[in-house]
Amino acid sequence: LRELRGQLAELVRRHNPLPSAYCDSPGRIVALVGAKNAGKSTYIAVLLHELMNRVGTELDASLVACDDRTIERYKRDFARPLLEERRLLPTTASAATSPREPLVYLLTRTRRNRFARARNDSLALVLFDTAGEDLRSREVTDLHLRYLEAADAVIFLVDPLELPGARPGLRDAVPAPRVPGEDPDSEPLNVIARVTDTLRGRHGTRPGEPLPVPVAVALTKMDALRPDLLRQSALHRTRSGAGVLDLDDREAVHEQVRALLHDWQAGQLDTYLGQQYADHAFFALSALGGVPEDGRVGAGGVRPHRAEDPLLWLLYRFGMLDGVRPEGE
Template structure:
């Protein structure tokens, strides 16, 4: 993580939970026991033989409490490169929570390893609670993840440490943006911090809301509140030629329901590539763009026009049909355990664009 020195002996760091910056003296930390409150500790000097053992279970307490509740994150997150923050944008029913759960589950199952990205589980309470309550039931039993909590415009979802083949290590942090409510973001400090701090966005498209390609618009809407509100909130980010200098990807979810429809069938049956294939990404983006444009779903193509870099992907988080809930909490489920298809493709394309954008920015 890149840090900026402030007063002697302190560093400015970013909380990976709320994205607030604060100063840390590299010594004060906490240790969380299995029960009871976190206990304050003092870390040994970095050159001490005890440093490695002590820092592994240490956490930092962010001074910026969320809803008056303190939150903690591992010291590991401030020992490496600057966190890469990814935001997910989409309506409640677009399949965004399923995509997040599927992506997190695939990462935990080391699906990024063949692509040269090693992941390390983070000893973070929120991560294990998210996996136990959301990811594992989705993968093991086909239980549908609960919908995003609408009380917060932007919420931390999950995080993992990633190490590349060239030895770089950085935290990858996922945030869920309630796009349809971001119109009131001027009064929400967390949403404002998120929009100014996010490194890349994944816009989630619901194919259930678009036409069938026959010229009828189906239930397609003229203006997508999630996409429009998010893009409007980014208007103070750097731009060039009228386009935002921020990587974005569009994920067409529930693509398993279109697996016999061209060109979706071509991509869902395609083997997962071992490395990022730029030509394949370009071809899939063209096919996905044509797919949405033909169905008059132009509202979902706004990121292509507004972002300097934008890719499009066909994905399937569950790979199964959804059985509607009977109204009982937690009753929603799929016909079988989740079998994700291509859910990591938007993330891989986004990470490649972020790296390229960062390299160009450092060269300017």
């Protein structure tokens, strides 16, 4: 693990790094991966924008790129086309034909104890904009995802349109999901299993022995679901925005997503995660906040819904965010 963290620091130094060496020894490393069409690029663009603005202000946190390459690529490939020009981002090309190193950021949060003493806690966000087929090739994995083994936590993105039973819950205007089994690289369970094998190589655990890495599994594109499905659901609620994690809300969302997975004939995801990981949690979010129109963001612009939830849960798990239950509960 120490060697892998050293490799991450070397990646930062190679690309015209910023003057400070603050990214050399991050407290935690969070990796984000997902299957093809899960909306990884869109999610990366929106999550980083939220952390640099609304959510960062709420948490008294700063988000700083660890090298100039990350700064330039975020602006060119993510922020400018999606947030400024309102164009949908293209499907990620395989790293075999278009090699890319991950975006690396340092998230630092200032916390004060009851004596008003400040303490800064940090974690590194290592964001892999990865095509689904990259996870089946050992050669590409070694090249493009060599830092996954160093992850202290993982965020998996799952496209609900890829789940076989989701069609009845989708808006009429949403294209039909692909035929199940048509592209094994897009099967969420296959992607999660490949990443699990990689993590087992680092931790040396036996098959069936729970991994200690906390895993956040998020259903993306929830704006594609019928409004009546969400109206009375915990998934429809807006987060309080109080700089803490509402544990009652967290549990309600987790159980709602579990129920949806089983309704959509995807209960094996829940079963597999429970067998392989000591701690996992389900989420549902929308990076755009509305269904795209003709390759562009909808008329209302980018309006993310609970895109930050998986990261907030991980901050809570790492002791960087307090968890509370509403008074009177």
